[in-house]
Amino acid sequence: MRIADLHCDVLSKLDRDSTxxxxxPAGSGLDVTTGGLTQGSVGLQVFAIWxxxxxxxxxxxxxxxxxxxxSKVLAAPGMRHVQCAADVEAVLAPDASETGALLALxxxxSLRGEWWALRLLRRLGLRMLGLTWNEANWASDGIMEPRGGGLTGDGRKLVVExxxxxxxxxxxxxxxxGFWEVAELxxxxxxxxxxxxxxxxxxPRNLSDGQIRALIAANGLVGLTFVPFFLHASRTAAxxxxxxxxxxxxxxxGAHHIAFGSDFDGIETYTRGLRTPADYGALVEALLKRFPEPLVRGWLSGHAKRFLTDNLG
Ligand SMILES: [Zn+2]
Structure with a gap:
């Protein structure tokens, strides 16, 4: 089964350490490696700039x-830049040999309201964007910003742009x-x-039932993540x-709106048995024991494929 993974933080690690x-090979400092992606049957990996x-x-x-x-992701052997529906179809086909890479922010x-930078990143392949990380910025408050504000005027413009x-x-x-303002806009x-x-x-990083229902109503996706803090209150997870x-x-x-976004290379503690993309097989096995196969296929890549082919154009 081909896998789509909607989030990893490889790029910021590559930026910090040029070696x-x-x-x-596995164990050389990155969770996500070309070998691990192939071993785990990952057909599409989203790479976020952070x-x-x-x-x-x-x-x-x-x-x-x-x-x-x-220079380091797309240039690796077997990688394909995912920019449109046809790329998504190609890398998630059952017999695909390439691994797709999609650029996110x-x-x-870092854009600081510089619209040229957004347009330039788009030309470099940017196809997904989160307005904030945890704190506030020029566009909106993030989830850990105590005042709990929403989008600024420029943030609303960013959604439209x-x-x-x-x-x-x-x-x-x-x-x-900010979530509810984006949902409305x-x-x-x-x-x-x-x-x-x-x-x-x-x-706080998790979604309320109301937010999950809004994502379902918008025909969106929830990428379940392997971050132990967001899986179990004990901060350890299986x-x-x-x-x-x-x-x-x-x-x-929301059975037809589930996908996965590992957060590999963005985490320092791991879900037991899920240390790198090579371990996706263990997740597949556990899912198939509990859920019907067509549903599992949807979660692993079918829903991401639908969402991306419908919306990337
Ligand atoms: Zn994150």
Whole structure:
């Protein structure tokens, strides 16, 4: 079964340490490697640009990671740049030999309202954008910003610009008020690329039942994530915990809106048995024990394929 993974943070690691390579053997410093993606049957991996708060949040920082996406990810053997529906179909076909790579931006902080930088990133392949990381920026408050504000005027403009440019909106990390404003403003389906259910694990990064219902109503997607903090209140997690979140989404009517967004290379603690993309087989096995195969196929890549082919154009 081909897998689609809606979030990883390889690019910021490549930016911090120029000795890292996607083609290096497992255990060389990256969770996501070309070998691991192949071993785990990952047909499509979303690579997010994430500029840490300790780095200058400028267009240059984001562009440097976009360059690494081209020079270190797309240049690796067997990788295919995913920019349109035909690319998605090709890399998720059962007999596909290439691994698809889609460029995203996690938090618009570094754009600083410079619209040329957004348009340039779009030309470099950017097809998905989250307005914020955890804190507030020029576009909106993030989920950990205590005042809990929503979108600024420029943030509303960013939503409109992204839709005009064919950049999909990602609401993971966004403040709750920002989420509802995006839900109201968005003319197209949107996604939470790496978030779980608050009802199962009450962490602010997770989605309330109301938010999950809104994503379903918008024909969007929830990428369940393997971050232990967002899976279980004890902050340690096993594969079974991912299944509990999936079950909850099903109970809310979201069985056909579930996907996965691992957050590999963005985490320092791991779900037991899920250390790299090579371990996807263990998740597949656990899912098939509990859920019907057509549904599992949907979660692993069918729903992501539908969402991306419908909305990338
Ligand atoms: Zn994140």
């Amino acid at each position: 890292l390579e996607l083609t290096a 500029v840490s708060p300790s780095m200058p949040r400028t267009p240059e920082s984001a562009l440097r990671q976009a360059e690494l996406f081209h 996690e938090g618009a902080d 992204c839709e005009a440019l064919g950049i999909l909106l990602d609401v993971s990390h966004l403040s709750e008020r 968005a003319g197209r389906p949107f996604i939470a690329s790496h978030s779980n259910a608050y009802a199962i694990c009450p962490h 594969i079974d915990d991912i299944l509990r979140h999936a079950e909850h989404l099903c109970a809310l009517g």
